[in-house]
Amino acid sequence: MNMDKINIDFFKNLLFSSKCACCNRLVDNQGLCADCWSKINWISEPKCRICGAPFVFEVDQICAACLANKPYFDKAVSVFVYNERSKSMILKFKHQDATYMYEYLANLMYKTAVNEISQSDVIVPVPVSFIKRLKRKYNQSELLACELRRLSNIAYEPRVLKKIKQTMPQEGLSGKARRKNVIGSFGIDKKFENSIADKNVLLIDDVFTTGATVNECAKVLKEHKAKTVKVITLARVIL
Ligand SMILES: [Zn+2]
Ligand SMILES: [Zn+2]
Structure with a gap:
Protein backbone atom coordinates (compact mmCIF):
# COMPACT_ATOMS: atom_id res chain seq x y z
CA MET A 1 0.00 0.00 0.00
CA ASN A 2 1.49 3.38 -0.94
CA MET A 3 1.65 6.39 1.33
CA ASP A 4 -1.03 8.35 -0.55
CA LYS A 5 -3.54 5.57 -0.03
CA ILE A 6 -2.72 5.47 3.69
CA ASN A 7 -3.19 9.22 3.95
CA ILE A 8 -6.48 9.14 2.09
CA ASP A 9 -7.73 6.35 4.34
CA PHE A 10 -6.58 8.25 7.39
CA PHE A 11 -8.51 11.40 6.45
CA LYS A 12 -11.51 9.42 5.28
CA ASN A 13 -11.65 7.75 8.67
CA LEU A 14 -11.28 11.06 10.41
CA LEU A 15 -14.12 12.58 8.43
CA PHE A 16 -16.60 9.77 8.01
CA SER A 17 -15.91 7.25 10.70
CA SER A 18 -16.87 6.97 14.27
CA LYS A 19 -15.97 4.50 16.97
CA CYS A 20 -17.85 1.32 17.76
CA ALA A 21 -20.18 2.14 20.65
CA CYS A 22 -18.87 -0.93 22.44
CA CYS A 23 -15.18 -1.60 21.73
CA ASN A 24 -13.97 1.74 20.24
CA ARG A 25 -12.86 0.12 16.97
CA LEU A 26 -13.34 2.51 14.02
CA VAL A 27 -16.55 1.89 12.09
CA ASP A 28 -18.01 3.51 8.97
CA ASN A 29 -21.26 4.56 10.54
CA GLN A 30 -22.22 5.50 14.03
CA GLY A 31 -22.99 2.25 15.81
CA LEU A 32 -21.46 -1.13 16.47
CA CYS A 33 -18.67 -2.95 14.64
CA ALA A 34 -19.56 -6.28 13.00
CA ASP A 35 -17.94 -8.28 15.79
CA CYS A 36 -19.85 -6.54 18.60
CA TRP A 37 -23.07 -6.62 16.58
CA SER A 38 -22.77 -10.41 16.28
CA LYS A 39 -22.16 -10.79 20.02
CA ILE A 40 -25.15 -8.70 21.11
CA ASN A 41 -28.06 -10.96 22.00
CA TRP A 42 -31.01 -9.15 20.42
CA ILE A 43 -34.35 -10.00 22.05
CA SER A 44 -37.09 -11.29 19.79
CA GLU A 45 -40.17 -13.50 20.05
CA PRO A 46 -41.07 -15.74 21.82
CA LYS A 47 -41.20 -13.80 25.07
CA CYS A 48 -43.51 -13.09 28.00
CA ARG A 49 -46.43 -10.93 26.91
CA ILE A 50 -46.04 -8.72 29.98
CA CYS A 51 -42.43 -8.45 31.10
CA GLY A 52 -40.73 -9.44 27.84
CA ALA A 53 -38.61 -12.23 29.33
CA PRO A 54 -37.47 -14.39 26.41
CA PHE A 55 -38.80 -17.95 26.29
CA VAL A 56 -36.81 -20.91 25.04
CA PHE A 57 -39.88 -22.53 23.48
CA GLU A 58 -42.45 -21.07 21.13
CA VAL A 59 -45.29 -20.07 23.46
CA ASP A 60 -47.48 -17.02 23.51
CA GLN A 61 -47.72 -16.87 27.26
CA ILE A 62 -47.15 -15.05 30.49
CA CYS A 63 -44.08 -16.11 32.49
CA ALA A 64 -44.26 -17.67 35.97
CA ALA A 65 -42.96 -14.50 37.65
CA CYS A 66 -45.68 -12.32 36.08
CA LEU A 67 -48.36 -14.89 36.91
CA ALA A 68 -47.26 -15.00 40.56
CA ASN A 69 -46.95 -11.21 40.91
CA LYS A 70 -48.71 -9.30 38.18
CA PRO A 71 -46.61 -6.21 37.46
CA TYR A 72 -48.09 -2.71 37.60
CA PHE A 73 -46.72 -1.98 34.14
CA ASP A 74 -48.68 -3.36 31.19
CA LYS A 75 -45.73 -4.38 29.06
CA ALA A 76 -41.95 -4.19 29.03
CA VAL A 77 -39.80 -4.29 25.91
CA SER A 78 -36.00 -4.45 25.84
CA VAL A 79 -33.63 -4.22 22.91
CA PHE A 80 -30.99 -6.75 23.93
CA VAL A 81 -29.92 -9.11 26.70
CA TYR A 82 -27.54 -7.72 29.31
CA ASN A 83 -24.40 -9.73 28.52
CA GLU A 84 -20.67 -8.97 28.66
CA ARG A 85 -20.75 -7.04 25.39
CA SER A 86 -23.86 -4.96 26.03
CA LYS A 87 -22.78 -4.38 29.64
CA SER A 88 -19.55 -2.69 28.58
CA MET A 89 -21.53 -0.49 26.17
CA ILE A 90 -24.05 0.53 28.84
CA LEU A 91 -21.42 1.18 31.50
CA LYS A 92 -19.59 3.43 29.07
CA PHE A 93 -22.78 5.34 28.38
CA LYS A 94 -23.65 5.53 32.05
CA HIS A 95 -20.39 6.34 33.78
CA GLN A 96 -17.84 7.58 31.30
CA ASP A 97 -19.47 10.73 29.95
CA ALA A 98 -20.12 8.91 26.68
CA THR A 99 -23.28 10.92 26.17
CA TYR A 100 -22.74 10.99 22.38
CA MET A 101 -24.04 7.40 22.36
CA TYR A 102 -27.60 8.35 23.24
CA GLU A 103 -28.67 8.98 19.64
CA TYR A 104 -27.59 5.55 18.49
CA LEU A 105 -29.00 3.75 21.53
CA ALA A 106 -32.33 5.58 21.45
CA ASN A 107 -32.60 4.71 17.79
CA LEU A 108 -32.30 1.02 18.64
CA MET A 109 -35.04 1.44 21.25
CA TYR A 110 -37.23 3.25 18.76
CA LYS A 111 -36.89 0.52 16.13
CA THR A 112 -37.52 -2.26 18.66
CA ALA A 113 -40.57 -0.71 20.30
CA VAL A 114 -42.09 1.28 17.46
CA ASN A 115 -45.55 -0.28 18.07
CA GLU A 116 -45.57 0.49 21.80
CA ILE A 117 -44.27 3.99 21.13
CA SER A 118 -46.97 4.71 18.58
CA GLN A 119 -49.63 3.75 21.15
CA SER A 120 -48.28 6.12 23.80
CA ASP A 121 -49.14 9.69 24.75
CA VAL A 122 -46.28 10.78 26.96
CA ILE A 123 -42.66 9.74 27.52
CA VAL A 124 -41.38 9.70 31.11
CA PRO A 125 -37.79 8.78 32.09
CA VAL A 126 -36.99 6.92 35.31
CA PRO A 127 -35.51 9.63 37.54
CA VAL A 128 -32.31 9.41 39.54
CA SER A 129 -31.73 11.09 42.89
CA PHE A 130 -30.44 14.65 43.04
CA ILE A 131 -27.13 13.42 44.45
CA LYS A 132 -26.61 10.79 41.79
CA ARG A 133 -27.39 13.34 39.12
CA LEU A 134 -24.86 15.76 40.55
CA LYS A 135 -22.24 13.04 40.65
CA ARG A 136 -22.89 11.69 37.17
CA LYS A 137 -23.80 15.09 35.66
CA TYR A 138 -26.63 13.56 33.62
CA ASN A 139 -29.40 11.01 33.86
CA GLN A 140 -28.84 8.46 31.09
CA SER A 141 -32.54 7.54 30.99
CA GLU A 142 -33.41 11.17 30.41
CA LEU A 143 -31.01 11.37 27.46
CA LEU A 144 -32.62 8.29 25.89
CA ALA A 145 -36.15 9.52 26.61
CA CYS A 146 -35.42 12.94 25.17
CA GLU A 147 -34.10 11.47 21.94
CA LEU A 148 -37.14 9.14 21.74
CA ARG A 149 -39.31 12.23 21.98
CA ARG A 150 -37.44 13.74 19.03
CA LEU A 151 -37.85 10.54 16.99
CA SER A 152 -41.52 10.01 17.83
CA ASN A 153 -42.90 13.51 18.38
CA ILE A 154 -44.71 12.32 21.49
CA ALA A 155 -45.04 14.58 24.53
CA TYR A 156 -42.18 14.39 27.04
CA GLU A 157 -42.44 14.99 30.76
CA PRO A 158 -39.25 14.45 32.79
CA LYS A 163 -36.99 10.13 43.25
CA ILE A 164 -38.09 11.07 46.75
CA LYS A 165 -36.08 8.64 48.83
CA GLN A 166 -32.39 7.87 48.70
CA THR A 167 -32.00 4.10 48.14
CA MET A 168 -29.12 1.66 48.44
CA PRO A 169 -27.57 0.72 45.08
CA GLN A 170 -29.63 -2.11 43.58
CA GLU A 171 -26.50 -3.91 42.34
CA GLY A 172 -25.87 -7.11 44.27
CA LEU A 173 -29.28 -7.23 45.97
CA SER A 174 -31.63 -10.20 45.53
CA GLY A 175 -34.94 -9.77 43.73
CA LYS A 176 -36.84 -9.53 46.99
CA ALA A 177 -34.38 -7.05 48.51
CA ARG A 178 -34.53 -4.93 45.34
CA ARG A 179 -38.32 -4.71 45.57
CA LYS A 180 -38.10 -3.74 49.24
CA ASN A 181 -35.33 -1.23 48.57
CA VAL A 182 -37.37 0.78 46.05
CA ILE A 183 -40.70 0.80 47.90
CA GLY A 184 -41.79 4.39 48.41
CA SER A 185 -38.74 5.80 46.64
CA PHE A 186 -40.68 7.45 43.79
CA GLY A 187 -43.31 10.13 43.93
CA ILE A 188 -45.30 12.43 41.66
CA ASP A 189 -44.82 16.16 41.33
CA LYS A 190 -48.38 17.45 41.69
CA LYS A 191 -47.68 20.36 39.35
CA PHE A 192 -47.29 17.94 36.47
CA GLU A 193 -49.73 15.16 37.36
CA ASN A 194 -52.14 16.23 34.61
CA SER A 195 -49.54 15.19 32.06
CA ILE A 196 -50.10 11.51 32.94
CA ALA A 197 -53.76 11.45 34.02
CA ASP A 198 -55.70 9.24 31.63
CA LYS A 199 -52.62 8.93 29.42
CA ASN A 200 -50.69 6.00 27.96
CA VAL A 201 -47.28 6.45 29.52
CA LEU A 202 -43.99 5.23 28.06
CA LEU A 203 -41.49 4.74 30.85
CA ILE A 204 -37.80 4.77 29.84
CA ASP A 205 -34.85 3.21 31.64
CA ASP A 206 -31.49 1.77 30.61
CA VAL A 207 -31.53 -1.71 32.19
CA PHE A 208 -34.36 -3.99 33.30
CA THR A 209 -32.86 -6.21 36.01
CA THR A 210 -35.67 -7.67 38.12
CA GLY A 211 -38.11 -4.96 37.07
CA ALA A 212 -38.38 -3.69 40.67
CA THR A 213 -37.56 -0.07 39.79
CA VAL A 214 -39.83 0.27 36.77
CA ASN A 215 -42.59 -1.60 38.59
CA GLU A 216 -42.44 0.83 41.51
CA CYS A 217 -42.52 3.76 39.06
CA ALA A 218 -45.48 2.19 37.24
CA LYS A 219 -47.30 1.75 40.54
CA VAL A 220 -46.96 5.44 41.36
CA LEU A 221 -47.94 6.48 37.82
CA LYS A 222 -51.05 4.28 37.96
CA GLU A 223 -51.97 5.60 41.41
CA HIS A 224 -52.01 9.01 39.74
CA LYS A 225 -54.38 7.86 37.00
CA ALA A 226 -52.03 6.83 34.22
CA LYS A 227 -54.15 4.68 31.88
CA THR A 228 -51.35 2.33 30.80
CA VAL A 229 -47.62 2.17 31.50
CA LYS A 230 -45.31 0.51 28.98
CA VAL A 231 -41.64 0.20 29.76
CA ILE A 232 -38.82 0.42 27.21
CA THR A 233 -35.28 -0.41 28.29
CA LEU A 234 -32.08 -0.93 26.37
CA ALA A 235 -31.02 -4.12 28.13
CA ARG A 236 -32.67 -6.93 29.98
CA VAL A 237 -31.00 -9.11 32.58
CA ILE A 238 -31.88 -12.77 32.13
CA LEU A 239 -31.82 -14.45 35.52
ZN1 LIG B 1 -17.08 -3.22 18.52
ZN1 LIG C 1 -43.24 -12.04 32.50
Missing part, protein backbone atom coordinates in the same frame (compact mmCIF):
# COMPACT_ATOMS: atom_id res chain seq x y z
CA ARG A 159 -40.56 16.36 35.82
CA VAL A 160 -43.63 14.35 36.79
CA LEU A 161 -41.84 11.37 38.35
CA LYS A 162 -39.45 12.13 41.19
Whole structure:
Protein backbone atom coordinates (compact mmCIF):
# COMPACT_ATOMS: atom_id res chain seq x y z
CA MET A 1 0.00 0.00 0.00
CA ASN A 2 1.49 3.38 -0.94
CA MET A 3 1.65 6.39 1.33
CA ASP A 4 -1.03 8.35 -0.55
CA LYS A 5 -3.54 5.57 -0.03
CA ILE A 6 -2.72 5.47 3.69
CA ASN A 7 -3.19 9.22 3.95
CA ILE A 8 -6.48 9.14 2.09
CA ASP A 9 -7.73 6.35 4.34
CA PHE A 10 -6.58 8.25 7.39
CA PHE A 11 -8.51 11.40 6.45
CA LYS A 12 -11.51 9.42 5.28
CA ASN A 13 -11.65 7.75 8.67
CA LEU A 14 -11.28 11.06 10.41
CA LEU A 15 -14.12 12.58 8.43
CA PHE A 16 -16.60 9.77 8.01
CA SER A 17 -15.91 7.25 10.70
CA SER A 18 -16.87 6.97 14.27
CA LYS A 19 -15.97 4.50 16.97
CA CYS A 20 -17.85 1.32 17.76
CA ALA A 21 -20.18 2.14 20.65
CA CYS A 22 -18.87 -0.93 22.44
CA CYS A 23 -15.18 -1.60 21.73
CA ASN A 24 -13.97 1.74 20.24
CA ARG A 25 -12.86 0.12 16.97
CA LEU A 26 -13.34 2.51 14.02
CA VAL A 27 -16.55 1.89 12.09
CA ASP A 28 -18.01 3.51 8.97
CA ASN A 29 -21.26 4.56 10.54
CA GLN A 30 -22.22 5.50 14.03
CA GLY A 31 -22.99 2.25 15.81
CA LEU A 32 -21.46 -1.13 16.47
CA CYS A 33 -18.67 -2.95 14.64
CA ALA A 34 -19.56 -6.28 13.00
CA ASP A 35 -17.94 -8.28 15.79
CA CYS A 36 -19.85 -6.54 18.60
CA TRP A 37 -23.07 -6.62 16.58
CA SER A 38 -22.77 -10.41 16.28
CA LYS A 39 -22.16 -10.79 20.02
CA ILE A 40 -25.15 -8.70 21.11
CA ASN A 41 -28.06 -10.96 22.00
CA TRP A 42 -31.01 -9.15 20.42
CA ILE A 43 -34.35 -10.00 22.05
CA SER A 44 -37.09 -11.29 19.79
CA GLU A 45 -40.17 -13.50 20.05
CA PRO A 46 -41.07 -15.74 21.82
CA LYS A 47 -41.20 -13.80 25.07
CA CYS A 48 -43.51 -13.09 28.00
CA ARG A 49 -46.43 -10.93 26.91
CA ILE A 50 -46.04 -8.72 29.98
CA CYS A 51 -42.43 -8.45 31.10
CA GLY A 52 -40.73 -9.44 27.84
CA ALA A 53 -38.61 -12.23 29.33
CA PRO A 54 -37.47 -14.39 26.41
CA PHE A 55 -38.80 -17.95 26.29
CA VAL A 56 -36.81 -20.91 25.04
CA PHE A 57 -39.88 -22.53 23.48
CA GLU A 58 -42.45 -21.07 21.13
CA VAL A 59 -45.29 -20.07 23.46
CA ASP A 60 -47.48 -17.02 23.51
CA GLN A 61 -47.72 -16.87 27.26
CA ILE A 62 -47.15 -15.05 30.49
CA CYS A 63 -44.08 -16.11 32.49
CA ALA A 64 -44.26 -17.67 35.97
CA ALA A 65 -42.96 -14.50 37.65
CA CYS A 66 -45.68 -12.32 36.08
CA LEU A 67 -48.36 -14.89 36.91
CA ALA A 68 -47.26 -15.00 40.56
CA ASN A 69 -46.95 -11.21 40.91
CA LYS A 70 -48.71 -9.30 38.18
CA PRO A 71 -46.61 -6.21 37.46
CA TYR A 72 -48.09 -2.71 37.60
CA PHE A 73 -46.72 -1.98 34.14
CA ASP A 74 -48.68 -3.36 31.19
CA LYS A 75 -45.73 -4.38 29.06
CA ALA A 76 -41.95 -4.19 29.03
CA VAL A 77 -39.80 -4.29 25.91
CA SER A 78 -36.00 -4.45 25.84
CA VAL A 79 -33.63 -4.22 22.91
CA PHE A 80 -30.99 -6.75 23.93
CA VAL A 81 -29.92 -9.11 26.70
CA TYR A 82 -27.54 -7.72 29.31
CA ASN A 83 -24.40 -9.73 28.52
CA GLU A 84 -20.67 -8.97 28.66
CA ARG A 85 -20.75 -7.04 25.39
CA SER A 86 -23.86 -4.96 26.03
CA LYS A 87 -22.78 -4.38 29.64
CA SER A 88 -19.55 -2.69 28.58
CA MET A 89 -21.53 -0.49 26.17
CA ILE A 90 -24.05 0.53 28.84
CA LEU A 91 -21.42 1.18 31.50
CA LYS A 92 -19.59 3.43 29.07
CA PHE A 93 -22.78 5.34 28.38
CA LYS A 94 -23.65 5.53 32.05
CA HIS A 95 -20.39 6.34 33.78
CA GLN A 96 -17.84 7.58 31.30
CA ASP A 97 -19.47 10.73 29.95
CA ALA A 98 -20.12 8.91 26.68
CA THR A 99 -23.28 10.92 26.17
CA TYR A 100 -22.74 10.99 22.38
CA MET A 101 -24.04 7.40 22.36
CA TYR A 102 -27.60 8.35 23.24
CA GLU A 103 -28.67 8.98 19.64
CA TYR A 104 -27.59 5.55 18.49
CA LEU A 105 -29.00 3.75 21.53
CA ALA A 106 -32.33 5.58 21.45
CA ASN A 107 -32.60 4.71 17.79
CA LEU A 108 -32.30 1.02 18.64
CA MET A 109 -35.04 1.44 21.25
CA TYR A 110 -37.23 3.25 18.76
CA LYS A 111 -36.89 0.52 16.13
CA THR A 112 -37.52 -2.26 18.66
CA ALA A 113 -40.57 -0.71 20.30
CA VAL A 114 -42.09 1.28 17.46
CA ASN A 115 -45.55 -0.28 18.07
CA GLU A 116 -45.57 0.49 21.80
CA ILE A 117 -44.27 3.99 21.13
CA SER A 118 -46.97 4.71 18.58
CA GLN A 119 -49.63 3.75 21.15
CA SER A 120 -48.28 6.12 23.80
CA ASP A 121 -49.14 9.69 24.75
CA VAL A 122 -46.28 10.78 26.96
CA ILE A 123 -42.66 9.74 27.52
CA VAL A 124 -41.38 9.70 31.11
CA PRO A 125 -37.79 8.78 32.09
CA VAL A 126 -36.99 6.92 35.31
CA PRO A 127 -35.51 9.63 37.54
CA VAL A 128 -32.31 9.41 39.54
CA SER A 129 -31.73 11.09 42.89
CA PHE A 130 -30.44 14.65 43.04
CA ILE A 131 -27.13 13.42 44.45
CA LYS A 132 -26.61 10.79 41.79
CA ARG A 133 -27.39 13.34 39.12
CA LEU A 134 -24.86 15.76 40.55
CA LYS A 135 -22.24 13.04 40.65
CA ARG A 136 -22.89 11.69 37.17
CA LYS A 137 -23.80 15.09 35.66
CA TYR A 138 -26.63 13.56 33.62
CA ASN A 139 -29.40 11.01 33.86
CA GLN A 140 -28.84 8.46 31.09
CA SER A 141 -32.54 7.54 30.99
CA GLU A 142 -33.41 11.17 30.41
CA LEU A 143 -31.01 11.37 27.46
CA LEU A 144 -32.62 8.29 25.89
CA ALA A 145 -36.15 9.52 26.61
CA CYS A 146 -35.42 12.94 25.17
CA GLU A 147 -34.10 11.47 21.94
CA LEU A 148 -37.14 9.14 21.74
CA ARG A 149 -39.31 12.23 21.98
CA ARG A 150 -37.44 13.74 19.03
CA LEU A 151 -37.85 10.54 16.99
CA SER A 152 -41.52 10.01 17.83
CA ASN A 153 -42.90 13.51 18.38
CA ILE A 154 -44.71 12.32 21.49
CA ALA A 155 -45.04 14.58 24.53
CA TYR A 156 -42.18 14.39 27.04
CA GLU A 157 -42.44 14.99 30.76
CA PRO A 158 -39.25 14.45 32.79
CA ARG A 159 -40.56 16.36 35.82
CA VAL A 160 -43.63 14.35 36.79
CA LEU A 161 -41.84 11.37 38.35
CA LYS A 162 -39.45 12.13 41.19
CA LYS A 163 -36.99 10.13 43.25
CA ILE A 164 -38.09 11.07 46.75
CA LYS A 165 -36.08 8.64 48.83
CA GLN A 166 -32.39 7.87 48.70
CA THR A 167 -32.00 4.10 48.14
CA MET A 168 -29.12 1.66 48.44
CA PRO A 169 -27.57 0.72 45.08
CA GLN A 170 -29.63 -2.11 43.58
CA GLU A 171 -26.50 -3.91 42.34
CA GLY A 172 -25.87 -7.11 44.27
CA LEU A 173 -29.28 -7.23 45.97
CA SER A 174 -31.63 -10.20 45.53
CA GLY A 175 -34.94 -9.77 43.73
CA LYS A 176 -36.84 -9.53 46.99
CA ALA A 177 -34.38 -7.05 48.51
CA ARG A 178 -34.53 -4.93 45.34
CA ARG A 179 -38.32 -4.71 45.57
CA LYS A 180 -38.10 -3.74 49.24
CA ASN A 181 -35.33 -1.23 48.57
CA VAL A 182 -37.37 0.78 46.05
CA ILE A 183 -40.70 0.80 47.90
CA GLY A 184 -41.79 4.39 48.41
CA SER A 185 -38.74 5.80 46.64
CA PHE A 186 -40.68 7.45 43.79
CA GLY A 187 -43.31 10.13 43.93
CA ILE A 188 -45.30 12.43 41.66
CA ASP A 189 -44.82 16.16 41.33
CA LYS A 190 -48.38 17.45 41.69
CA LYS A 191 -47.68 20.36 39.35
CA PHE A 192 -47.29 17.94 36.47
CA GLU A 193 -49.73 15.16 37.36
CA ASN A 194 -52.14 16.23 34.61
CA SER A 195 -49.54 15.19 32.06
CA ILE A 196 -50.10 11.51 32.94
CA ALA A 197 -53.76 11.45 34.02
CA ASP A 198 -55.70 9.24 31.63
CA LYS A 199 -52.62 8.93 29.42
CA ASN A 200 -50.69 6.00 27.96
CA VAL A 201 -47.28 6.45 29.52
CA LEU A 202 -43.99 5.23 28.06
CA LEU A 203 -41.49 4.74 30.85
CA ILE A 204 -37.80 4.77 29.84
CA ASP A 205 -34.85 3.21 31.64
CA ASP A 206 -31.49 1.77 30.61
CA VAL A 207 -31.53 -1.71 32.19
CA PHE A 208 -34.36 -3.99 33.30
CA THR A 209 -32.86 -6.21 36.01
CA THR A 210 -35.67 -7.67 38.12
CA GLY A 211 -38.11 -4.96 37.07
CA ALA A 212 -38.38 -3.69 40.67
CA THR A 213 -37.56 -0.07 39.79
CA VAL A 214 -39.83 0.27 36.77
CA ASN A 215 -42.59 -1.60 38.59
CA GLU A 216 -42.44 0.83 41.51
CA CYS A 217 -42.52 3.76 39.06
CA ALA A 218 -45.48 2.19 37.24
CA LYS A 219 -47.30 1.75 40.54
CA VAL A 220 -46.96 5.44 41.36
CA LEU A 221 -47.94 6.48 37.82
CA LYS A 222 -51.05 4.28 37.96
CA GLU A 223 -51.97 5.60 41.41
CA HIS A 224 -52.01 9.01 39.74
CA LYS A 225 -54.38 7.86 37.00
CA ALA A 226 -52.03 6.83 34.22
CA LYS A 227 -54.15 4.68 31.88
CA THR A 228 -51.35 2.33 30.80
CA VAL A 229 -47.62 2.17 31.50
CA LYS A 230 -45.31 0.51 28.98
CA VAL A 231 -41.64 0.20 29.76
CA ILE A 232 -38.82 0.42 27.21
CA THR A 233 -35.28 -0.41 28.29
CA LEU A 234 -32.08 -0.93 26.37
CA ALA A 235 -31.02 -4.12 28.13
CA ARG A 236 -32.67 -6.93 29.98
CA VAL A 237 -31.00 -9.11 32.58
CA ILE A 238 -31.88 -12.77 32.13
CA LEU A 239 -31.82 -14.45 35.52
ZN1 LIG B 1 -17.08 -3.22 18.52
ZN1 LIG C 1 -43.24 -12.04 32.50
